[in-house]
Amino acid sequence: MPLSFKHLTSTKQLTREDMDAILKVTEDMEKVYNTGGNDLFKGKVFANLFYEPSTRTRLSFDAAMKHLGASVITADGLQFSSMYKGETIEDTIMVVSQYSDAIVMRHPEQGSADRAAVVSSVPFINAGDGPGQHPTQAILDMYTIYKERGTLDGIKITMVGDLKYGRTVHSLSFLLGLYKDVSFTLVSPPELKMPEKVTSFFAEKGVQYTEVEAIEEGLDSDVIYMTRVQKERFEDAAEYERLKLKYILKADHVRDRDITVMHPLPRTGEIDTDVDALPNAAYFRQVRNGVVVRMALLAMLLGKE
């Protein structure tokens, strides 16, 4: 089934049918990945533009592209690009469209992905637009929940930490909200609460959610999704220091519980390393899922599944 869109900038674009189709193609791609890749995109050139720091997203897109036989061109760092000289996002994208068959971009400005998609003549994928959205992370999170828990309907999820600036929790909320009887426990200090754009979506869809301040109130869930406090979004360094380690998940929190621990990574202390050895710890499996999900998305956006 083809996707209902050409460019992927936000998880708000996806229908449940899109999401179900992506899960299916991803399962097929996982088999391709496990058997050494293929030549689906032989002769194609894909562009990775990363104007904000990234390790996982950039390298997993690179790996996904190469596992499908494509060549990859890359631009890294705002300070080394023409945008630094004053070129607009629109001009950069129109130029890169001439060189490539698909474009992936991370940029610090919220809304930059929508501006890019409007002018891109090739499929465009948002790899994070400031505090806005990070749709491919959310899709790999969905695939991870599906694989770890066997279902998406009825999932109880606890989201912990920086729910204000964390774009991955925003994107994931919009996707999980498409499924039946999903409920959210949102754990954050009052300063870092889930923004209204997400809670109004919950209200509109009739999705159940509760907002609490203690991590202990969120342990009776299927999934606990930890996040890093987003240092780069704070204007006041002292405020960041005050809030950065409000929540630390320790092995004792989850050891005797049937709860899956996820994190988009990088972690900066909010999951103690003693959790890593527990079967609950899914965050490194989640990373691996990032490659196969991105392989599936590229194939589907280019009409090659």
Ligand code: NCD
């Ligand atoms: C996340 C991001 O960039 O938003 N990282 C990622 O893509 N895996 C989460 C974060 O940086 O905290």
